[in-house]
Every structure is written in structure tokens, then in C-alpha cells.
Amino acid sequence: MKNTTAVLAATVTAFGLAACGSSEPQSGSVQTQSGTEASTTEPGGQSFNIAVAQIVTHPSLDASIEGFKAAIADAGLDVKYDDQNANNDQTVVPTIATSVGGSGADLVLAVGTPIAQGLAQAVSDKPILFTAVTDPLGAGLVDSLEKPGKNVTGTSDANPVSEQIELITKVVPGAKTLGVIFNPGEANSQVQVEWVKEAADKLGLTVQEAASVTTADVQQAADSLNVDAIYVPTDNTVVSALDSVLQVGESKKIPVFAAEGDSVEKGALATYGISYYELGYQTGEMAVRILTEGASPADMPVETQADLLLYINQAAAGRMGVAVPEEVIAEAKPENIFE
Secondary structure, eight states: OOBOHHHHHHHHHHTOOOOOOOOOOOTTOOEEEEEEEEESOOTTSOEEEEEEEESSOOHHHHHHHHHHHHHHHHTTOEEEEEEEEOTTOGGGHHHHHHHHHTSOOSEEEEESHHHHHHHHHHOOSSOEEEEEESOTTTTTSOSOSSOOOSSEEEEEOOOOHHHHHHHHHHHSTTOOEEEEEEOTTOHHHHHHHHHHHHHHHHTTOEEEEEEOSSGGGHHHHHHTOOOSEEEEOSOHHHHHTHHHHHHHHHHHTOOEEESSHHHHHHTOOEEEEOOHHHHHHHHHHHHHHHHHHOOOGGGSOOBBOOOOEEEEEHHHHHHTTOOOOHHHHTTSOGGGEEO
């Protein structure tokens, strides 16, 4: 499953290859869970403290954390976790960063672009691994994908946008217009929108953008679109309110496509995507090398995944008035087809 910067660099260059039902948090809210243990005995009896900070709770990010902790457990390390969650409130990211920076953590896991940026700016004396970050170079997290150069490296969830947009044209062959809902305040979303426009232009699609700064804005943004299909990127704000987009899609018979499989399972129509659990597991393997072998993040290339999976939700297709072509269905593994 492991692949490194060559794949990510090709992804960004070619644009070919960065969730749900949480309510809008109150300002300043942080969820903290200290002392969670994953305890099998590490060779030599050494124990470690790992701080885990995520920008918001949704299935893809949660799966990446689950995979990360599984890799740590499989390596036999004795680890105590300090889990913190910004609840999609970027105003509390500095508070989390300060807390983590002053803690006794041996390593930090940052899940999502905004929290990774905050930690990278505030913490320079601890190794930081990020995951579920779309464009780590553009986000200023690393000096280069091949040689990050500082105390920060990790894994990218850069989307196979070209393949995803091409899939839309296969499922909705008459589509001429494509709507994209995103939070312009999220760097990962900005780059994805550019990728979408590049891919759509090559396929003769016109892109309509709808901005949504908070989860409360998502339904209005979706409702404002007059399009043949909607694409939801891995935008933390929008995916956290995915149900609102799905309601619009189903009521107006506009097919809603996602950028990752968890959103398809939740009710989007289809996508090509990666396994966030495997991405997190891969990040956990990087953590093991740092903790037990003394590997330096500065010299560890950013990694990504090469394997793509096709996810289809047949029930969602029916609710949105779409019949998925048999040749498309044949590409998907049975476990990735949701009825």
C-alpha cells in the first residue's frame, strides 16, 4: 500500500491523483481525551506519549486515526495517547497547538490541513506527522515532498480528481455543468477546486462554485447551484454537513458525487478514492520508524497511496434519479457497493 513522493508529485502536477453529521460547535470548544492507552510491550520496555490532534470528527479522519493506532499496536509499542479535537473551530487551533507544544509528547499526529498548519507553526521541538492533508507543499508544511526539511512530514490524501470527474461523466453522460461546494478558508479545498476546474475543462464541463464558511451555510450553498451534478471535495466544513447536500441532491434529483468512500457509504452516489484507514496505518508505520529507529521527519519523504477503490451507492443513485451503468458497477468490489 505504501508509495511516496513520486506519486504525490505526479498527482499535483497532472491533477490526477485533501466526514459527518457533526453540528456546528460553539466558539472556543475543544474536546480532549487524555490517557488513552494502546499497550502491548515494546521491545526494551520503553513507553511513549503521542498527542493526536484532529480538526473535526468525521468518518474519514476517524478512520485515519484508527489506522494509525493499529499500526502502533501491531508494532508492539507501549503508547499513551492525548486526543484533542478542534470541532471544526479554527479559532481553537492555537490553543491546541500551545497545549501540545507544552506537553511531554514524544510525537504528534495532526489530522487535517488546518490543525497541521497550526501545529507546524507552533511546535518545532517535537516530530510531527500529518495525515489527511491534500497539498502539504502548498500548505507550507514541508520544504519539498522528497525532503521535508523540518520536524514535519506525513501522508497526503491527494484526490484522484481527474478520475473522479471522469467518473461523473460516465454516470451522468449528459452532464454539462458541475457544482462544487467548498469552504474558501480551507487551503486543502482551494487546491481541490483548482484541480476540479482543470479536469472539468478537459471534459467539457462548466464548473459552478458555491462557498460555505460554516456548516450552517452548506445547505444554502447547495441549494444555490443550478447544475447537472454536484462534487463534494474533502472539505472538512462541507463533509461535516454532508446530509444537507444530500437532501438538496435527492429533492432536486441532482446526483451528488464525493471525494472519498466514507461519504459514498453515507449517501453520496460514487467516487474513486483511497482507504483512510490504510493511509493512517501507513502514517503509523512512519511513527514507528521515528520512535524506535530514530528516523528524522526532515529526511522522510511525504507518502501517499497508489491504490484506488471505486465506491458506489446504488440506493443513493435511485434516490437521485440515476441508473449507474453496468460497466461502471463491474469495476467496483462487492464490498464497496452499497445497496
